[in-house]
Amino acid sequence: MQSTRICLLASAVFAAATLIGASESLADPCSASSSSLVSRTAGGTCSDGLVLNQTLTLQYRVTNVSIVDDPGGSNDGVGVNAKMVAGKLLTATLAQATGGVGGTALPGTLQFVPVCSAGSTGGALSAGDACNAAGPAAANCGTGVCGCVSNLAGVTCTQSANPNKVTFTIGSDIPFAPAQLRDLATIRVKVTGVVPSPAACGEFFTRLDSTSDTLVTNDALCDTPVTAGAQASANLQAPVCKVDADCGGAQCNQCTNVGTNNQCATKNVGGSCGPDNNLTDCVTPACVNNAGTGVCTQGQSIVVQGTACASDSNVCTDDQCNAGGGCVHLNNTQACNDGSQCTTNDACSNGSCVGGPAPNCNDGKVCTTDTCNPAVTGGCVHSANTASCDDGLFCTTGDVCADATCSGTRIDCGDRQDCTVDSCNEAAKQCVHTPNDGLCDDGDPCTSDNCSAQGCSHDQLPGGSDVFHRGPGYWSTHSGYEKKNSHNIGQMVIDAVGPLEVCGQTITTTSRHDSPYVEGLGLSSALEGLCVKDNGVQQRQLYRHLLTTALNCGMSGVDCDAITLKHAGVKFSDCNDLCAGNAPANVPSIGACVRSLSCFNNGGEMSGKQCVQNTNSCQQPVCNPAIGEECPPQTPASSPRACNEATMNDCTIDSCN
DSSP: OOOOOOOOOOOOOOBOOOOOSOOOOSSBOEEBOEEEEEEESSOSSSTTOOOTTOEEEEEEEEEEOOEEOOTTSTTTTOBOOEEEOTTOEEEEEEEESSSSTTOOBOTTSEEEEOEEOTTOOSSSSOTTOBOOTTSGGGGGGTTSOEEOSEEOTTEEEEEOSSTTEEEEEEOSOEEEOTTOEEEEEEEEEEEOOOOOTTSGGGEEEEEEEESSOOEEEOOTTBSSOOEEOOEEEEEEEOOSOSSGGGGSOTTTEEEESTTTSOEEEEOSBTSBOSOOSOTTSSEEEEEEEETTEEEEEEEEEEOOTTOBOOOOSOTTOOEEEOTTSOEEEOSOGGGGOOSOTTOOOOEEETTEEEOOOOOOOOOOOTTEEEEEOTTSTTSEEEEEOGGGGOOOOSSEEEEEEETTEEEEEEOOOOOSOTTEEEEEETTTTEEEEEEOGGGGOOSOTTEEEEEETTEEEEEEOOOOOSSOOOOHHHHHHSSSOOSTTOOOHHHHHHHHHOOEEETTEEEOBOOOSSSSSSTTTGGGBTHHHHSOOOTTOHHHHHHHHHHHHHHHHHHHTSOHHHHHHHHTSSOHHHHHHHHHTOOOTTOOOHHHHHHHHHHHHTTEEEETTEEEEOTTOOOSSSOOGGGTOOOOOOOOOSOHHHHHHHHHSSEETTEEO
């Protein structure tokens, strides 16, 4: 049967090329871009929802949409040849809660099923048969490879160490003609878990992402190769039920909203159900709501008072059901009560009272001492015995017996240092505190971050320059208030030198003190320009580096035009006017401004068209007393979450809603 393929999402990624140390070319600048698609053969709607153990296929396709990107040129917009580069990787995330990058993973929802690839012959298995790519069974595919259902030549499909991910390896270059769509690979998956509420009808998403840029232009029209990645997602639905039987016993449960938002619900609560397993008592089974699930439970509905019930085997009792559903013995059994709780089954036998043996007080619990006390109702006494709970382990302490159950607590090995990993070594019988320098990273490339017994230290690296250099990454993570004892360096500069006028916008702030950090600030916040997905929009790239340059110049207390002309070969004001759409004649192109300002911000100097790194670019300290800037101590990054908010929202220099 032919499968249904549904295109759900196309994703394009733009990458700009920087020509360094090359001679002048007569070819055109190009933009590398790909459009990626994920298709599935089932599960796209609620009525077609997936069920446990169902198998389906996921197909991954890529289209080359690279073009000549030369505004005003004769070839502008013309499609160009490209190729996927051997050695590159793409990763399929089988299941996550949302469609975007970095959504919450849903492991255990789908499982990759390696199969013998198309064209497999001469082995114990045929094309499409399930195999084990990690073991000896792979050889059973004969001429085929265990992994993909189908694939382009050179592409292999393997299970990642993460069971929720599948890796596609590009084994050899894959050529793409202009606008050509190619089926990269198709894999088989199995449904191993459904998605419960609150997801509408069990909706989840599957994704394709490149781990790095995989597509590169190689057309003669392009003055230099440029690269792009690939992204796509598709929705799937695996509801908790499709028929009543999926929700448990059909007598007490039902599958509601079928076809729109399938959910399990109870039914017939309080009504009779199932067979009565005890015909001698005074109650019958009925449906009970047990935490949202209908359960047919014995002993729920009371029978008519006076109905005969189980005898207590005593000849002097009359056994019948009472109004509460209990079986009572109406004969005068109280006359046989000897008053002791440590004898049982006091009975009337041939007119004589008979007392039985002491009750069995053993409750089966490992940490109780069981005795019988004649004065206690019921007779049995269960005393906690904490000594029986000692497990002899060093890493647990305070072993106690509570509610007849042994429990203990883990030794607290915390040394209260943020940069050590604390654990308990049972074999050595001691706490272990392992330093981790990575936990001390303050995001400043000009400091050496170290962890010691006293905590984190941040030592300034040697170097010097006539101007402060930091890249966009530094300013984007040091412009907020998120961490205790951190400093908002970006706001300190803005407050010291006044509002920044960049690309026609007035920058007065960075982040709010509390989440949501950038909501309502719009383009007055520097983070909306520093933390942005450029998606191939050159104005966004230029805006980001102009903001970075303005902050570097502000910290340095220098004339930005003079210092950028000296180190970058361009004037800040020319590139700023170009970004705002007010460029005078004979100014550099956007690409030239981006390359030159990026080189300057990251501590380099432009030599012709080549960026030469200045090893003495780390300026110390991070302050400028000449403009009233105090020198804060080296502190951790202060705005990673605010930067993430700015990255994910829809506010950019070219469109801020």
